[in-house]
Amino acid sequence: MLETSPIIQENSPVFIKLPSENIRFVTLKPNNTISLGKFGSFCTDDLFGKTYDETFEIYEPKKIRVLKTREVQILEEEKKTNKELMDCRSNQLMSQDEIDELRKQMKEGGLRGEEAIRQLTSKSLTFEQKTQYAQAKYVNRKGEKYLQQFRALRPCLETVTEYMLAHDQYKIMELTADCSTYMLTLGNAQPGGRYLVVDETGCLFLGSLLERLGGDCKVTLVHPNEQPNSSCLELWGKEYTEESLVEKGILRTLNWLQVIGPEEALKDMHVDDCTEEELNEMKLRHRKRYEGRKASYARLQSNLEDFERGNFDALFVLSNHTPMSVLNLLLPKVGSSRPVLVYSPYQQVLVDTHHELFKWSNPFGVTETNNENKTEEESPEKQELQETQNAWVEKLIMLDIHEIRTRPYQILPERTHPFMSIRGDMGYILSGIKVLSSVGTMAAGRFPKRQKQGAGSKKKGNTRV
C-alpha cells in the first residue's frame, strides 16, 4: 500500500501552479528556497503542515500566507472574466490614450496587482462596451506579473497529466487524463487486482493505476528496453519510484526479450553458486555484487513464473509498437472474462487492431499444459477443459473504439459559454473482453453471423487507382 496524506510534509511532491497557469513540479526538501521567478520565492519549511490545494500569497519576500476562500473565489472570478475577455469577441481597437491612462493609474496608485484587476474589470463589463474588455485584457496581462500567488497541488492523475502534457506531450504519447481514467474504469481497476501493463508513456498510466488502487495491486510491466522508462512515476513522490514499487512487491518488470525467451533470459542471468567458504573469502564489494546478482536472478525467475501463470485481471497497452504485435504475445496471459484496453493517439491504428482482433483466436489450454505439473490442485472442471483443449479457443468480444473528451465551460453570471479554444489532440481507446469459445459449436446454424476467418482485406497500397 502506498501512503497519501492531505498535508504537505518534508520531501512531499508538490505541483506549484502559478497565476499564469504554468505548472511546476518540486520535491520539498527541508529549508530550501523555491524561486518562482517573477512571482517571487518562498521557503519550503513554510509549506510543511499546510493542506494541499490551498492558495498561498507571497505577501513579503519569502513570506507566505494561506489565502482565505473568499479571496480565492474573487481571484478565480477575475481570472475567468479576463480569460473570457481574451477569448471572446475582444479583438477591438484600443486607443493608445486608454492604454496610457491604465498604465498611469496602476503605477501611480501603487495598487497591488489583484486589486488593480478587480477595480478595473468590475467596472462596466457590459457587452456594449467592448473597448473596456480590451482594457481589462491588457490589465490582466500586466496583472499576471504582479500577482504573487500560487497553489500547491497534490500529485494526482489530473495534475500529473496536465504537467506532462505541458512539458513533454510526446513522451507520454499525448495521453490525456480523460483517456487514463476511462481506461482505468473500463479495465475494472480495483483494489487487489493483478494487472499486465505495457506502458510507454513514461509510466504515466501506471502511476495513475497505482494511485487509483493505492498500491493495493500487483502489476507486471512489460517494456521494450533493458530497463523500463518510468520517469513519470517520481511525480507521485518517492514511494512511487520503480525501485520502491519493486521492493514493496507491487511491481514486476520484464522486457520483451525475457518474455519471448524466458529460459535464455534466466540462463544469461545465472550465477554459479558460491560455497559458504568462498563467500567468506570474498571482498565485501564482491560479495554484495554476488548477492545482488543472485537476487536479480531470483526476481527474474519469480517474475517469469508469475507471468507464465497468466490469468491477469486486465491488460492495458499504451505502446508505440503496433498494438497487434503486443497483443499477440500478451493476450494469452489475460484471464477469461477480463477486459483488454489498448490506447493509441490515432483512431486508424485502433481500427486496424480492431479488425485483427476480430479474427484473433488462440487455442485454449496450451499455455496451461506448459506448467502442467504446477496445476495438480486445480478444479475438476478445469482439468476437463484441458482434456478437450482443442475444442476451445480464446477470443475477444465487445470490441469497441472509444473517443472520450471533456468540454470545459466558463460558468459566470450572464456570461456562460464553452471555452473558446481548447487542446485538440486526444487519443482513442480500444476495449474488448476475453472469452472462451467452443470450436465445435461455432459452426452451428442459428449462431449470430460472424465474419469469415481470414476474410480478405486487400489493401489498396500498391494497386493502381
Add this chain to the structure above:
Amino acid sequence: MLETSPIIQENSPVFIKLPSENIRFVTLKPNNTISLGKFGSFCTDDLFGKTYDETFEIYEPKKIRVLKTREVQILEEEKKTNKELMDCRSNQLMSQDEIDELRKQMKEGGLRGEEAIRQLTSKSLTFEQKTQYAQAKYVNRKGEKYLQQFRALRPCLETVTEYMLAHDQYKIMELTADCSTYMLTLGNAQPGGRYLVVDETGCLFLGSLLERLGGDCKVTLVHPNEQPNSSCLELWGKEYTEESLVEKGILRTLNWLQVIGPEEALKDMHVDDCTEEELNEMKLRHRKRYEGRKASYARLQSNLEDFERGNFDALFVLSNHTPMSVLNLLLPKVGSSRPVLVYSPYQQVLVDTHHELFKWSNPFGVTETNNENKTEEESPEKQELQETQNAWVEKLIMLDIHEIRTRPYQILPERTHPFMSIRGDMGYILSGIKVLSSVGTMAAGRFPKRQKQGAGSKKKGNTRV
C-alpha cells in the same frame, strides 16, 4: 434561371411535416385529396395561394385553416417540452392509477388534443415532480394522434436532405445538409460559375448547388452509368428535373466512358446524314428518331468540347468510387486557383486521398496542346507558358480534411440543454486549391520543406506483426 416563389401554386412541390416529425413529399396536382393517415386529409386546392412554411390545421374533415403564429408558438413550446420530458431523466415508474386518471380526463373532457397537452404539461413542471413528467410523456404520445396539423415546407437544401436521410440515407451516401452547405461555401459556389460535379447521391448535392445559384450556372455532371441517377432533383420541383435542366442549358452530362474515350463515344453516336429528299420520304416517327439522334450527337459533341476546354471553377466529388480514381481523371480540368472538394462518409478514405493528392502533380499545358488550334486567340502570357510547359506542373495546396456538424439545443426557460441524442452518422470533406508550381524552382534551397516525391508508405497489409 430557375424560378422560386414563396407562394404554393398548382403543381408546386411541397414537403408535408406532421406533428410526429414525419415528413412526406407531394406534388400538388389540382383538385386532389392528400391523405395524412391518422392526421386527416385535405384538398390540394385549399393550399394554393398560401405561403410556404405556415402551419395548417385540419379543423373539420378536409377543411384546413392557417394557424396563427401565437398558436404555432404554443404548439412548439409544448412539443419541445414533451420532447425534453421524453429525453430527460424521465424513465420513472408511473402508477397505473395515474395513467387511468389521465385517460379518463382526456376522454370525458372531450378536449382537443393540443389543449389537453397544454393543460397537463403546464401543470407543475418542476424537477422535483418527475412523475408528472411521465404523465406528460404519456399525454404527448396520445396527443400526436389527436393533433390534426401539418406544415407545408418549401423544398430546400435542409428539408430535402432531412427527407432523404429519413427515407434512404445510403442512396445519398449519408450526406448531411451541413456537409452540403459547407462544400458549397468552401467551393465558392457563386452565380455565373461553371462547375464540374461527380454526384452519386441521387444528385442531392447537385440540387443544392442549383438551388443556391438559382440555376445561374453551368454544370457538367460526370456519372458512372449510362444515364445519371438524378432522382433527388425532382424533389425541388419539375424545373429541377434532369431533362428540364439540360433543355435550359444549365446541365451537361457525361458518363465515364465518354470522358475517357470521347472520339469513340462520338463515333458510336454518329448518324449518317440524310439528304433533304430522304428526310421528306421518311415516316414521321422515323424522322423524329433521326432528328433525336442528331440532337443527341450534337449535345454529346458540345458536352465533350466544353469538358475538354477544362478550366472549371470548382470540382465537387461525391462518389462511391475511390476518390483518387475520380480525381486523376478530372483534376486536370479544374481551373488554376480554383477549389476542389471531395466528400466521403469515412474519414479514412479522405486520409488516403489526402496523402495521394499531396504527391499528385500534372504537367501543365498538355491538355491545352491537345486543342492548340482552338486557342489561337489566347493571351501572350498563356502562350509563353505553353512554350515552357514542361517547367510547370499543376498541384494542390491547402489540403485539409474537415468535420462539420451541428449540435442542436433545446431552448426553453429553465430547461436549456443540448438534445439528449442526435443522429451519429456524418461525413467528412477534403478540400484543396489547384495551383501551378514551377518545376525549376522546386529544388531551390530555402523553399519550404515538402515531402519527397513518392516517399514510400509501405502498407502493413500482408506483413507479419
Add this chain to the structure above:
Amino acid sequence: MVFSKYKEFVEDGDLVVAWIGRNKLLPLKIEDGQTFHNQYGAFPHSEMIGKRYGQQISSSAKQGFIYLLQPTPELWTLALPHRTQIVYTPDISIIFEKLRIVHGTRVIEAGTGSASMSHALSRTVGPSGKLYSYEYHASRYETALQEFRDHNMLDEVNGNTRLTHRDVCKDGFEIAESSLEVDAIFLDLPAPWEAIPHLIKHVNRNGSTRICCFSPCMEQIQRSATALQASGWCDIEMLEVSYKQWAARKTRVIRVDDSIERLKEVKRHRTEGFERRKERQRLEKELAESAENGEETTDSPISVPSEPPSKAPATTERNHKRIREGDEDYEWTDVARIDSNLKNHTSYLLFAVHLPSQLDNESESTE
C-alpha cells in the same frame, strides 16, 4: 465487497452478466434448476455451474450461444434495470478523475437512482473507503437496498456502502451513530442547490473535499454554482463529457476503371442486342414482305426468344446481389463508423473544491 473478488468459475448463486449479442447484456442469477430462454433456445443454469467465467454456453438444442461474464460495475451499467436515467461509464470515469476517487476515498452520493454510479464508487474506493448513498424515493430505495445486499456492497455484510432513505435537500446527510466527514460528494438531484448548504458539516477538516453536481439543464448548473460559491467552495469548473463509440468496418474500393469496364460491357451487350435485333428485323421484314404485311413490330413485345449474349456481364449480376461486408471477392478498405444514434448530452458536470481555510473563515465569522 461489490460483486465478488475476481474468480474463475461460475458457482450456484452467482450473479453473472450474460452476453446475448452485440450491445445486449442481461443480468442472470444462477440458480440450479432454473433455465434461461431466448430466441436461440433454452440455457439450463445447471449447464452453467462449474463453467469458466467468459465461457460460451450453447443452448440445449445447440441453436445459439451466450457468454457468461463476471459482473463489473461497467458491465452492470450496460445490463442493469433502469429505475431512473442512469449515469453512464464515460461520465463516471471523468467524475472519478475530477473527484479524485481512489482506493480509500470516502464518498457521499445522492440520490442513488439506478445505482450505476454506486457500483462503480463502491468498487473503486474498496475496503478502506466508504460510500454513503442516499435515496429519497421509497420504492427505489427498497430496490437498491436489496440490490446492494445481493451484490455484497452493504457495510453490514462486510462491504463499504451505507444506503439511507432520506430527502437530503430537506433533512441533510447526518447519520446518527457517526460523524460523517468525506473526501468527495456526488449530487445527482433535481435541485442540488437545496442540498449544498447541508454539506458544510461533512467536509474534511484537514484536507480538501471535492464535489460534483450532475444536472441536465444549464439553469440548474447556474443555480448550483451560486450555491456552492455561497457555501465557500472554490475552483468552480463546469464541463460536459463528449463521448463517441466507433466500430471498425470495411468499405468497398471501387475504381472508376471498374465502372468504365461495366459501361463497356453494357455497350457490347447492347451492340450485340442491336445486331441481333437488326438481323431479326431483317428476317421479320422478309417474313412480312412475303406475307404482304407492312405492320411494324420493333416497338411491340417480340415473341422471338432472344438469347442472352455469350458473355454475361458478371459485374452487373454481382451488383444485384447484396455483398457481404468483407467478401473476399472484392477489395475493401478499413474505416471507422460511429453509432448511428449518438448521445449528444447526458448532463453538465459542475465541480468545486472545499478547503480547510474556508473553515477558518467560518470560525472567524462566528467569533
Add this chain to the structure above:
Amino acid sequence: MVFSKYKEFVEDGDLVVAWIGRNKLLPLKIEDGQTFHNQYGAFPHSEMIGKRYGQQISSSAKQGFIYLLQPTPELWTLALPHRTQIVYTPDISIIFEKLRIVHGTRVIEAGTGSASMSHALSRTVGPSGKLYSYEYHASRYETALQEFRDHNMLDEVNGNTRLTHRDVCKDGFEIAESSLEVDAIFLDLPAPWEAIPHLIKHVNRNGSTRICCFSPCMEQIQRSATALQASGWCDIEMLEVSYKQWAARKTRVIRVDDSIERLKEVKRHRTEGFERRKERQRLEKELAESAENGEETTDSPISVPSEPPSKAPATTERNHKRIREGDEDYEWTDVARIDSNLKNHTSYLLFAVHLPSQLDNESESTE
C-alpha cells in the same frame, strides 16, 4: 460584384490573396512598382502581373515562393485584417443553410464587424440579391466602406451591398429612400434583443423571413429567444456548430520483434564488451601482478582504447537521429491528426422564422 468574376490572369490593380505557407495567407493589392517582402526574399509586383491566378511566384533571389490566389470570401476570411472577432466559414455555411441564403436573397446584416460574413453574403445572393449591412462603430464603418468599395461590392458601383452607419438597436433599420423588406436577417450584436423589435417592419409580407442571432453566451441567446417570441417569430431553434480540421499524417509501424532484435543487439554488444573487459582485466591483472601492484582498476576509467564491436547496432544509431515523417527507410501507416488548438466554441446560433400569418395577428390586434 464582390471581388471580381472568375478570371485567369493577374492584372495591375487586382487584389490577390497570397499563400505564404500553411495556414498563412495575406491580402495583396497588386500595384506595378511595389514589392512584397517576406523572410524568403523580395517579390516585385511587376513579376506578378500577367501571371495566372494560382501560379507560383519565386522571390527575386529564388530563395522561396508564394502562390497568388484569386480572392474568394473564404480565402478572404483567412486573410482579412481582424477588426472584431470574425465569423468563420463553418458558422457561415450553416447560417446559409438555415437562413436559406441563395441567389436573389435579400439580407439584413448587423453589425458589419470585420465583414467576413458580408463578403460571403454578397457573393452568394449575387446580382439579383441585396445585402443591407449596418455598423455602429464609426471607424469600423469607414474601414468597411472603403473595403466594400475596393471589392466592388457597393450597390452604387454595380454591386449588391448597401452599408449604413447606424446603431440599429436604437434607430432601427429603415432606409429613407426605399421600403426595406428582406428574406433573411443576421444579427451579430452584443444585445440582439434590442434590435429585434425594430425588425417587424422589414419582414416579408408574402413569404417567410428567417433570422439568426449569433451570440457567444447562453444568456444572450435566452434573452434573444424571449424577444423573438414576443415579436411573433416561431420555429425557434438553437444550435452550435462543431467543427474540426484534420491533416493526413503518417505514423511509424514498429513491431515488438523490432524491439526484441534491438535488445538482442544490446545483449550481444554487452557480451562482447564483457568478453573484452574480461580479457583486459586478465591482462591488467598480469601487468599488476608483475608490477606487484594490487590496486583494482575495473571500475575506474580505463585508458586501454576499447574497439567498437564489429557489428554496430544500426537501429540504435537510427534512434538517435530525428526521423523525417514518411522516410522511405521505415514503415509507416496513414493516420489523421487534428489541429492541436481546437476551436471549442465560437457562438451559439439562434434561428427563427417569421410568417405572414403573424401579420394577420397584428392587423387583428390593431383593428
